[in-house]
Amino acid sequence: MSSCPFCALAPESAGDDLVAWRTPLAFVVVPTQQRPRNRGHMLVLPRAHVTRLADTDAELRAELYGVVGRVSLAVRKAFDATGVTVFQNEAAPDQVLHHLHVHVVPRRAGDDFRLPAPEKLVLTLDERIAQARAMRAALA
Numbered sequence: 283m284s285s286c287p288f289c290a291l292a293p294e295s296a297g298d299d300l301v302a303w304r305t306p307l308a309f310v311v312v313p314t315q316q317r318p319r320n321r322g323h324m325l326v327l328p329r330a331h332v333t334r335l336a337d338t339d340a341e342l343r344a345e346l347y348g349v350v351g352r353v354s355l356a357v358r359k360a361f362d363a364t365g366v367t368v369f370q371n372e373a374a375p376d377q378v379l380h381h382l383h384v385h386v387v388p389r390r391a392g393d394d395f396r397l398p399a400p401e402k403l404v405l406t407l408d409e410r411i412a413q414a415r416a417m418r419a420a421l422a
């Protein structure tokens with residue numbers, strides 16, 4: 283889907299500064315908006331444009347959630363988090379991007395995490411690139 287910003291990042295050659303990891307079927311990117319107290323939020327996505335988890339096959343689900351597992355450990359290391367919250371929306375009322383994606387959010391004491399986020403910060407490109415670099419190091 284040409285207008286999908288996630289599909290634009292899926293190919294091997296695209297947006298590497300913002301891609302923390304690519305596997306044959308999945309990839310990890312740093313979202314533009316993050317909760318101010320949960321910086322280091324990552325998105326894990328299938329490289330193919332899929333909109334519903336129910337439309338994925340067992341191979342893709344296994345790889346996607348295998349990557350989620352690795353990322354859930356790596357965000358703690360990269361961003362000094364004590365834990366993570368993992369979630370995925372499908373056609374939620376406030377959802378604007380419909381390429382299937384799993385959120386991995388680093389958690390810390392007193393971060394007051396809620397869904398939907400009461401406030402979000404638009405990160406600078408430099409901060410997003412730095413987060414992707416920190417994740418690549420933590421995943422290595």
Ligand SMILES: [Zn+2]
Pocket residue numbers: 283286287288289290330331332381
């Ligand atoms: Zn897409």
